[in-house]
Amino acid sequence: MRKLLILLTFIAHPVLAVQPDEMLKDPALEARARAITINLRCPVCQGESIDDSNAPISRDLRLAVRERLLAGDSDDQVIDYVTTRYGEFVLFKPRSTGSGLVLWLAGPLMLLAGAGLAYATLRARASAPEPAKLTAAEQAELDKLLHK
Amino acid sequence: MIIELGHFALILAFMVAIVQTILPLWGAYTCDGRMMAVAEPAALAQAGLIVLSFGALTYGFVTSDFSLKLVVENSHTAKPLLYKISGVWGNHEGSLLLWALCLAIFGAAAAIWGGNLPTTLRARVLAVQGSIGVAFIAFMLFTSNPFLRLASPPMNGGDLNPLLQDPGLAFHPPFLYLGYVGLSMSFSFAIAALLEGRVDAAWGRWVRPWTLAAWIFLTIGIAMGSWWAYYELGWGGFWFWDPVENASFMPWLIGAALLHSAIVVEKRESLKAWTIFLAILAFGFSLMGTFIVRSGIITSVHSFAVDPERGLFILLILAFFMGGAFVLFALRAPILAAKGVFALVSRESALVANNLLLSVSAFVVFVGTMWPLFAELAFGRKLSVGAPFFDAAFTPFMVALALILPLGAIMPWKRANIGRSALPLLGAAALALAGLALTFAVQTGRSAVGPIGVGLGLWVVLGALVDLAQRSGRGTAIERLRRALRLPRADWGRAVAHIGMGVTVFAVAAMTTWLREDIRAVNIGESFPLGAYEVKLVSVSDVQGPNYSASRAEMLVSKDGVAVATLFPEKRFYPVAAMPTTEAAIDQGIFRDVYLVIGDPQETGGYAVRGYVKPFANWIWGGALLMALGGLISLTDRRYRVAAGAKARAALPVAAE
Numbered sequence: 001m002r003k004l005l006i007l008l009t010f011i012a013h014p015v016l017a018v019q020p021d022e023m024l025k026d027p028a029l030e031a032r033a034r035a036i037t038i039n040l041r042c043p044v045c046q047g048e049s050i051d052d053s054n055a056p057i058s059r060d061l062r063l064a065v066r067e068r069l070l071a072g073d074s075d076d077q078v079i080d081y082v083t084t085r086y087g088e089f090v091l092f093k094p095r096s097t098g099s100g101l102v103l104w105l106a107g108p109l110m111l112l113a114g115a116g117l118a119y120a121t122l123r124a125r126a127s128a129p130e131p132a133k134l135t136a137a138e139q140a141e142l143d144k145l146l147h148k
Numbered sequence: 149m150i151i152e153l154g155h156f157a158l159i160l161a162f163m164v165a166i167v168q169t170i171l172p173l174w175g176a177y178t179c180d181g182r183m184m185a186v187a188e189p190a191a192l193a194q195a196g197l198i199v200l201s202f203g204a205l206t207y208g209f210v211t212s213d214f215s216l217k218l219v220v221e222n223s224h225t226a227k228p229l230l231y232k233i234s235g236v237w238g239n240h241e242g243s244l245l246l247w248a249l250c251l252a253i254f255g256a257a258a259a260i261w262g263g264n265l266p267t268t269l270r271a272r273v274l275a276v277q278g279s280i281g282v283a284f285i286a287f288m289l290f291t292s293n294p295f296l297r298l299a300s301p302p303m304n305g306g307d308l309n310p311l312l313q314d315p316g317l318a319f320h321p322p323f324l325y326l327g328y329v330g331l332s333m334s335f336s337f338a339i340a341a342l343l344e345g346r347v348d349a350a351w352g353r354w355v356r357p358w359t360l361a362a363w364i365f366l367t368i369g370i371a372m373g374s375w376w377a378y379y380e381l382g383w384g385g386f387w388f389w390d391p392v393e394n395a396s397f398m399p400w401l402i403g404a405a406l407l408h409s410a411i412v413v414e415k416r417e418s419l420k421a422w423t424i425f426l427a428i429l430a431f432g433f434s435l436m437g438t439f440i441v442r443s444g445i446i447t448s449v450h451s452f453a454v455d456p457e458r459g460l461f462i463l464l465i466l467a468f469f470m471g472g473a474f475v476l477f478a479l480r481a482p483i484l485a486a487k488g489v490f491a492l493v494s495r496e497s498a499l500v501a502n503n504l505l506l507s508v509s510a511f512v513v514f515v516g517t518m519w520p521l522f523a524e525l526a527f528g529r530k531l532s533v534g535a536p537f538f539d540a541a542f543t544p545f546m547v548a549l550a551l552i553l554p555l556g557a558i559m560p561w562k563r564a565n566i567g568r569s570a571l572p573l574l575g576a577a578a579l580a581l582a583g584l585a586l587t588f589a590v591q592t593g594r595s596a597v598g599p600i601g602v603g604l605g606l607w608v609v610l611g612a613l614v615d616l617a618q619r620s621g622r623g624t625a626i627e628r629l630r631r632a633l634r635l636p637r638a639d640w641g642r643a644v645a646h647i648g649m650g651v652t653v654f655a656v657a658a659m660t661t662w663l664r665e666d667i668r669a670v671n672i673g674e675s676f677p678l679g680a681y682e683v684k685l686v687s688v689s690d691v692q693g694p695n696y697s698a699s700r701a702e703m704l705v706s707k708d709g710v711a712v713a714t715l716f717p718e719k720r721f722y723p724v725a726a727m728p729t730t731e732a733a734i735d736q737g738i739f740r741d742v743y744l745v746i747g748d749p750q751e752t753g754g755y756a757v758r759g760y761v762k763p764f765a766n767w768i769w770g771g772a773l774l775m776a777l778g779g780l781i782s783l784t785d786r787r788y789r790v791a792a793g794a795k796a797r798a799a800l801p802v803a804a805e
Contacts, residue, residue, distance in 0.1 A: 092534025107512035
């Protein structure tokens with residue numbers, strides 16, 4: 001069993017993740033909990049959110065998130081709560097601060113640079129002089145060839 | 149014995165590939181016709197030898213020859229025949245052999261159908277193709293040989309990963325590889341053209357069918373993988389922005405850009421250097437995809453360290469081909485002067501915008517995929533980049549692409565007037581806006597993604613139809629229909645592919661916004677509501693499969709008291725691999741899928757059950773298939789057939805567009 005397969009098992013351990021007994025009674029609060037857990041990465045499995053993962057630690061984290069919500073934390077506070085314990089590795093949506101800014105700005109900056117370059121090139125080309133007209137001698141030569 | 153023959157054939161193919169690389173290149177350089185003529189038989193021989201080698205490995209898997217290390221690791225006697233065969237490429241070594249097989253087949257195809265290419269160009273294309281073959285066969289022989297024997301064969305094997313034992317995934321890798329490797333043809337053409345120092349309309353016409361074919365395979369391969377993820381992984385997602393998925397998505401995006409820019413080279417002899425650059429880049433992303441998947445470096449830097457030899461080898465291949473190609477490009481690009489002059493507002497410019505958006509979106513995927521690795525190496529930060537980033541950073545480019553698509557497709561070449569081009573599209577725009585507004589009004593206070601998807605989808609689909617209608621000229625409906633049917637297939641291909649894009653855009657938005665989900669514990673005999681449906685858990689029984697055991701639930705789906713479907717979701721256990729899997733049961737419909745998953749028994753009694761109603765799910769893959777179909781129609785356009793068959797050339801004048 002080689003790496004592709006290992007990778008595939010990591011992205012997708014196909015067992016039920018969120019269990020019915022974990023879910024909160026209040027549907028609004030439960031919806032918030034799901035929205036949070038879906039964006040938190042399971043610390044021990046690769047590439048799975050704690051919402052999808054069936055690892056025991058993910059279950060604990062799901063319960064912890066719900067506990068914090070019941071205690072009245074805001075969404076951001078809950079996310080901070082998990083991040084301070086497990087590091088920013090658990091954030092599927094990386095922070096846009098510090099070096100993280102580069103990641104978020106890379107696309108838009110590339111688009112601006114590309115658009116600027118394309119615009120400059122195209123405008124230069126559009127305003128390039130039409131190919132020079134034939135000289136009188138060339139025209140005469142052409143006519144001679146064409147009407148021979 | 150047969151295995152040894154396969155092994156020997158692979159070594160021989162390696163030798164042939166070396167000859168195929170060196171002699172024709174030297175021949176093209178010295179204008180020696182005899183040396184150049186080596187290319188074709190060598191390409192055919194290489195293909196034949198690798199087919200033989202692949203056949204031998206397949207034979208080993210089918211007969212469960214457990215003296216082969218690879219078979220022991222990836223097969224089992226109880227496995228169904230289909231998965232014994234798909235097990236050949238369901239592992240590192242075998243998938244490389246498949247890679248080399250696709251590569252050699254494309255090379256042989258170029259040798260067979262390349263009769264109308266200039267001699268030196270053909271020799272160089274085949275030589276470059278051969279050199280890629282050398283690299284990959286060497287990779288196999290020296291680091292990942294599929295034909296290694298075991299001294300003491302065990303009684304049975306370790307089985308293929310149960311997740312991969314699925315018809316959808318059995319054929320997903322071959323398609324994907326045909327796509328990946330097909331882009332090597334565009335690369336070979338690009339390098340050959342740079343060596344020749346000549347890129348013209350004819351080159352554009354030769355390279356486009358190969359790119360198109362590769363892109364069609366890639367489209368189908370990605371769609372299959374996504375569909376597999378949807379029904380097999382058990383929570384009905386269709387795209388996870390996983391590094392392995394991104395690895396196939398980047399070449400697809402660049403390939404799509406290349407397809408469009410090659411049109412400009414073919415029709416207008418402009419954007420030559422850019423097209424060459426894209427052709428190199430597209431194959432570069434294919435190689436990098438192989439590197440990402442094979443080295444496992446993205447998942448974890450440490451898994452790379454476990455097997456650095458292989459990762460390093462691919463990295464060397466990548467560095468050699470990309471480094472060499474870009475140096476050559478830098479040396480030769482300045483002589484590729486553009487011929488066609490065009491205004492800032494023209495179809496050429498619209499295609500430049502298309503290329504810009506596709507390339508930047510591929511760049512975003514690239515940065516997002518590589519960022520965790522970069523951040524760890526550069527700043528020592530361990531972080532993750534997942535779906536929320538890609539959704540936020542990638543989607544805007546696709547929205548912009550869909551917005552400009554109909555307008556760009558309808559603009560004339562050379563010089564256009566936005567107002568005049570947009571006029572016929574006013575109806576489509578009005579309808580799309582109406583659709584957006586209506587959806588927004590009807591849905592109850594949820595995100596704007598759904599309505600925007602409806603609007604964009606309508607705009608792209610209607611835009612493609614308006615384009616066809618415009619081309620059918622004036623007159624009665626019947627005259628116009630007749631004329632439309634006689635339009636070049638390239639026009640139809642474009643319309644169908646663009647409609648496919650519109651359908652996919654709409655379906656992705658619709659499925660993610662209007663999804664219904666329900667998770668609960670259900671007792672046997674109990675019913676629960678799921679969207680507009682009522683689902684009853686009738687029974688749960690144990691069943692035995694060929695190489696697994698499963699508990700299978702019988703669930704009755706009804707709507708307003710009328711039975712809609714009986715579904716049998718399963719939870720399987722594969723004892724050899726010691727792995728559980730879920731088999732979701734899906735009632736597929738045109739407008740929605742009902743998707744049911746059965747889980748573990750609960751302490752409180754009953755079973756955990758997940759139910760989804762997924763609106764327009766099939767439209768996602770339907771749209772992808774339409775894109776592939778559009779490519780296929782375009783591939784059968786007369787100008788390529790005319791170009792391919794010299795006999796017909798005199799009889800058929802080439803269509804103007």
